Amino acid sequence: MNKPPIHPYIPILIGVISISLSAILVKLATADAGVIAFYRMLFSVLIMSPIFFMKHTHEIKLITKRDWIFSTIAGVFLAFHFILWFESLNYTSVASSTVLVTLQPLFAFVGTYFFFKEPLTLKTVISGLIAILGSFLISWGDFQVSGTALYGDMLALIACALITGYLLFGQDVRKRISLITYTMVVYSISTICLFLYVIVKGESFGPYSSMDWLWFLLLAIIPNLFGHTLFNWALKWVSTNIISVAVLFEPIGAALLAYIVFSESLIPSQIIGGIVVIVGITLFVIDIKIIKKFFVKNA
Structure with a gap:
């Protein structure tokens, strides 16, 4: 496998910062969840089209039948991930929804073990559990287990499983297909799926205010093109597990932005949880052997 032009952790970091804006932009829009998801994907496809068609x-003719099947499944998973997550934001807080939807390690660790035979090291399990614990602490204050909030929490959890499935299928295909082609195919399939969903649900494609159109466009540019697309790029060189753990940074950024934009207050448990998340992620990405060599050398 060719050496990446830059360290994969750099675009992953940019991607995490970008997707932290996703929940905020969704809550600012007034359209139904399916419509928001549809325009997010449609605008993403339109923006990418010139590069795809020129180069x-x-x-396309090099894509195998297996890759088409996996790409289609990934596109459908991505579509329903957006539908369920956007819908969850109508019932529960940004902090709770974002925390649950980013608990991907619970699914990714198991998925990569069974599908790709990637071993689960003790460091991976411990760091993942620490980060997951931190994610729960972030929203401990407003995490509810009844009524509409519980419904929103369940939607977010299912959305989490779907985005992990999307990454797992993408991890397999991306090793053989270029970033632009893979992303264009998956985003197009997702757009078609969302278009049919909006029609079946009887939701309206418009008209919407100029601000809504701005939120749709920003969702396509920032979380999609600078978020998910960079994750797809990184999948060629890193495991789904690494991206899933790094994405646990998202609740920190989303909670802070929700406080600024919607006055969703931060409480001590959320601040402590953010610190715990960072500790877990740091443990996951740092090479323990390098640390041991450093202390032995300086002993």
Whole structure:
């Protein structure tokens, strides 16, 4: 496998910062969840189209039947991930929804073990559990287990499982297909799926206010093109597990932005949880062998 032009952790970091804006932009929009998701994906496809049609159309014929099947499944999973997560934001807080939807290690660790035979090291399990504990602490104050909040929490949890499935199928395909081609195919399939969903649900494609159109466009540019697309790029060189743990940074950024934009207050448990998340992620990404060599050398 070719050496990446830059360290994969750099685009992963940019991607995490970008997706932290996603929940805020969704809550600012007034359209139904399916419509928001549809325009997010449609605008993403339209923005990417010039690059794809100028340089990458020849790659379509190189896609195998297996890759088409996996890409289709990934696209459908991505579509329903957005639908369920956006819908969850109508019932529970940004902090609770974002925390639950980013608990991907619970699913990714198991998925990569069974599908790709990636071993679960003790460091991976411990760091993942620490980060997951921190994620729960972030929203401990407003985490509810009854009524509409519970419904929103369940939607977010299912959305979490779907985005992990999307990454797992993408991890397999991305090792053989370029970033632009893979992303264009998956985003197009997701757009078609969302278009049919909106029609079946009887939701309206418009008209919407100019601000709504701005939120739709920003959702396509920031969380999608600078978020998920960078994750897809990184999948060629890193495991789904690494991205899933790094994404646990998202609740920290989302909670802070929700406080600024919607006055959703931060409480001590959320601040402590953010610190715990950072500790867990740091433990996951730092090479323990390098640390041991440093202390032995300086002993």
